[in-house]
Amino acid sequence: MTSKGKVLLMDDEQIILDVTNEVLKFLGYDVMFAKEGATAIELYKKEKAAGAPFDVVIFDLSVPDGVGGKEAIGLLMAFDPEVKAIVSTGYANDPAVLDFASYGFSGKLTKPYKINDLKNILVQLIKK
Numbered sequence: 001m002t003s004k005g006k007v008l009l010m011d012d013e014q015i016i017l018d019v020t021n022e023v024l025k026f027l028g029y030d031v032m033f034a035k036e037g038a039t040a041i042e043l044y045k046k047e048k049a050a051g052a053p054f055d056v057v058i059f060d061l062s063v064p065d066g067v068g069g070k071e072a073i074g075l076l077m078a079f080d081p082e083v084k085a086i087v088s089t090g091y092a093n094d095p096a097v098l099d100f101a102s103y104g105f106s107g108k109l110t111k112p113y114k115i116n117d118l119k120n121i122l123v124q125l126i127k128k
Contacts, residue, residue, distance in 0.1 A: 004028040005055035005126040006047075010040040010072070011088065012063040016111075020058075020118070027119055036066025041076050048080065055126045058109070061089035061096055070096050073104040084125045088113070 007029045011017050017033050024031045032047070032054075034040035040057065047053055057076070059069030067075075069087050076083050087100050090111040096103045097110065107121045 003030045005122065006030045006032075006052070007122070008040055008044055008047075008054040008057040009033040010035070010037060010058065010063075010069070011060040012036060012066065013060075016060070023115055023118060027115075027122070029122065036063045037069065037072030037075070038067045041067075041072060041079070044076060044083075045079060055084065056106075056122060057083060057085040058088050059085055059105075061087055061091060061094060069105075070103060077104045086121060086125070 004027065007024055009017060009020055009031060010033065012035050021031050021033060032043060034043055037059065044054055044057065059072055061069045073085050084106045086107045086109055087096055087105045088109045088111060089097055091097065092110045097108050100108045106125055109117060109121060
């Protein structure tokens with residue numbers, strides 16, 4: 001099966017990484033992951049420099065022991081203004097979710113999200 005795209009998943013919860021990784025692979029995506037934003041940004045830069053950029057980044061909004069999605073998207077946009085990023089959180093009323101575009105995100109996923117929600121937003125953002 002050919003890949004439908006390359007996704008970088010950042011979340012501080014291992015269970016979210018494990019389950020979402022399996023779902024994304026099942027849906028046909030290549031996946032790499034990080035537990036916090038600074039690591040995700042380094043990985044994004046490294047893959048882009050190697051000529052294998054990510055199509056979409058999924059950022060967990062809040063990471064207690066590291067850089068969360070709100071800060072990470074700003075740093076990543078300074079490097080790549082064309083980045084396509086999704087904010088992922090259980091806090092549906094956070095301003096970064098309610099007005100995600102003004103924070104630099106291309107979409108949102110409210111946890112716990114359904115497989116079809118994940119699939120649909122990726123298909124929408126990755127138009128190959």
